[in-house]
Amino acid sequence: MSCIAGRLALRCLCRTKNDSTHLVRHMSFLSEFQKSLKEKHPFAPIQFGPTDNRPPDEADIVIIGGGLVGSSIAYFLKRKIVRGMRVVVIERDPAYTRASSVLSVGGIHQQFSLPENVQMSMYGAEFLRNIKEHLTVDDADPPDVQFNPQGYLFLATEKSARQMKANYDIQRENGAKVELLTATKVKEKFPWINTDGIELASYGTENEGWFDPWCLLAALKQKAKSLGVQYVHGNVTGFTLRKDKIPKGGPYDPYYDNRIRNVKISMPNSPEMIPLSAAVVINAAGPQAGHLSNLLKIGDGKNEMSVSLPVEPRKRYVYVCYCPSGPGLDCPLVVDPTGAYFRREGLGGNYIAGLSPTQKEEPSVDNLNVDYDWLKIDCLFSSQIKSAWAGFYDYNTVDQNAIIGVHPIISNFFFANGFSGHGIQQAPAIGRAMSELLLEQSYKTIDLSRFGFQRFIDQQLLYETNYSSNVKTEDVNV
Numbered sequence: 149m150s151c152i153a154g155r156l157a158l159r160c161l162c163r164t165k166n167d168s169t170h171l172v173r174h175m176s177f178l179s180e181f182q183k184s185l186k187e188k189h190p191f192a193p194i195q196f197g198p199t200d201n202r203p204p205d206e207a208d209i210v211i212i213g214g215g216l217v218g219s220s221i222a223y224f225l226k227r228k229i230v231r232g233m234r235v236v237v238i239e240r241d242p243a244y245t246r247a248s249s250v251l252s253v254g255g256i257h258q259q260f261s262l263p264e265n266v267q268m269s270m271y272g273a274e275f276l277r278n279i280k281e282h283l284t285v286d287d288a289d290p291p292d293v294q295f296n297p298q299g300y301l302f303l304a305t306e307k308s309a310r311q312m313k314a315n316y317d318i319q320r321e322n323g324a325k326v327e328l329l330t331a332t333k334v335k336e337k338f339p340w341i342n343t344d345g346i347e348l349a350s351y352g353t354e355n356e357g358w359f360d361p362w363c364l365l366a367a368l369k370q371k372a373k374s375l376g377v378q379y380v381h382g383n384v385t386g387f388t389l390r391k392d393k394i395p396k397g398g399p400y401d402p403y404y405d406n407r408i409r410n411v412k413i414s415m416p417n418s419p420e421m422i423p424l425s426a427a428v429v430i431n432a433a434g435p436q437a438g439h440l441s442n443l444l445k446i447g448d449g450k451n452e453m454s455v456s457l458p459v460e461p462r463k464r465y466v467y468v469c470y471c472p473s474g475p476g477l478d479c480p481l482v483v484d485p486t487g488a489y490f491r492r493e494g495l496g497g498n499y500i501a502g503l504s505p506t507q508k509e510e511p512s513v514d515n516l517n518v519d520y521d522w523l524k525i526d527c528l529f530s531s532q533i534k535s536a537w538a539g540f541y542d543y544n545t546v547d548q549n550a551i552i553g554v555h556p557i558i559s560n561f562f563f564a565n566g567f568s569g570h571g572i573q574q575a576p577a578i579g580r581a582m583s584e585l586l587l588e589q590s591y592k593t594i595d596l597s598r599f600g601f602q603r604f605i606d607q608q609l610l611y612e613t614n615y616s617s618n619v620k621t622e623d624v625n626v
């Protein structure tokens with residue numbers, strides 16, 4: 149018997165503010181969420197450990213932002229060169245109260261249309277499968293990231309079925325384990341789904357599911373530290389540039405060699421501002437990446453310097469609802485044709501659900517408050533919102549895909565930004581790719597050249613094509 153009403157997924161589960169029904173119970177997000185984190189991860193503060201108080205005078209590589217992306221880069225760099233290379237991560241909030249990494253829903257899937265995205269997520273799954281090989285410290289296993297191996301089930305209407313089929317071909321060519329299901333097959337496999345209006349579905353049979361990003365971050369950080377990475381608690385508030393004119397005909401002629409000389413770090417609870425001299429600086433500041441780049445006047449000059457890093461925070465709500473007679477263990481992460489999604493959260497009848505707003509509906513990013521009225525959750529039997537939280541997407545406002553590689557003018561400033569809802573699953577691939585770029589001068593595994601900053605200058609934009617009716621790429625990549 150179908151327990152969840154309507155079209156199933158979220159066509160039935162979720163409706164936006166303008167709809168009429170209000171089944172929403174208001175709760176204080178922060179206290180609930182923090183309580184649940186504490187219950188789930190009683191040792192989390194110990195695992196994150198204290199950050200070192202003072203930065204050294206100089207470092208080979210400085211990573212700004214110690215979330216999943218920054219920590220993955222740090223890990224892969226030090227895995228390649230353990231001694232003789234000083235890697236420092238600057239993190240302004242070691243409790244990660246606002247970091248995307250810990251406020252995400254930890255999903256991973258391969259159902260993209262750009263080969264690089266398919267491959268990056270497949271590597272993410274491989275990394276998780278071999279996590280002990282990567283993240284064991286002193287013979288102690290890393291924390292269990294609680295991987296739930298359930299596929300993503302994307303539903304398409306007649307209008308979007310052709311695009312779904314085209315994406316499927318690309319995914320298969322790239323080795324993804326995905327199958328197409330007719331509406332009848334969907335019904336056979338998941339009888340609780342209302343398939344009215346559904347023409348086709350795409351279902352991941354391997355390498356997909358969800359996990360606990362908090363645990364992955366703790367494990368990566370612990371491992372990176374064990375390899376000698378230094379985490380510094382501080383806020384990067386500026387840079388100084390070196391401006392040595394390089395010989396005419398040199399590699400960057402006719403430009404000045406505009407490299408960063410120092411990263412300026414404002415220390416916590418202190419007026420002190422410490423300059424850290426760095427050979428290479430990596431922007432891994434998540435949603436704040438655009439702001440950080442502005443400090444270098446990227447986007448505030450001529451020619452290449454006129455193009456800014458198009459990354460800004462965008463608030464996304466996640467609702468936890470309770471439906472004791474909902475689908476069980478084999479419940480996939482379901483994405484309906486509007487881009488609304490839901491999945492099981494544990495086995496106690498809890499589900500999480502969400503839907504990205506349209507451009508016009510984008511909420512303010514001044515705070516992380518939840519609008520409980522924005523989404524209505526309907527369920528035929530008993531369903532109620534138990535809690536909810538909000539987090540910031542590291543949103544690439546131009547083409548919603550990752551931006552990786554060096555800036556064309558500031559030749560020691562690298563980007564690892566703009567994941568727009570995919571950053572958790574792509575973090576291992578990005579860490580590995582950045583280590584290749586920096587230590588081997590080019591990509592050796594997945595070629596991410598197209599994902600460079602240069603694409604905004606050349607207007608060679610990279611869009612995902614998805615089959616949701618009214619949404620952009622990131623909306624279906626929870």
Ligand SMILES: Cc1cc2nc3c(=O)[nH]c(=O)nc-3n(C[C@H](O)[C@H](O)[C@H](O)COP(=O)(O)OP(=O)(O)OC[C@H]3O[C@@H](n4cnc5c(N)ncnc54)[C@H](O)[C@@H]3O)c2cc1C
Pocket residue numbers: 212213214215216217218238239240241244246247248249250251252253254255256382383384385432433434435436440464465466538539540541542564567568569570571572573574625626
């Ligand atoms: C609700 C939600 C659901 C999501 N679901 C998924 C999902 O299912 N799957 C998926 O793959 N992705 C998902 N994402 C996206 C994913 O969380 C992000 O893409 C990813 O976490 C980005 O990681 P990061 O390390 O770059 O950013 P963050 O985790 O935000 O880390 C950046 C760090 O930089 C620090 N920082 C910023 N500025 C400075 C500065 N000036 N000085 C020092 N430190 C600084 C911040 O304190 C922060 O800790 C979701 C995001 C949200 C909000």
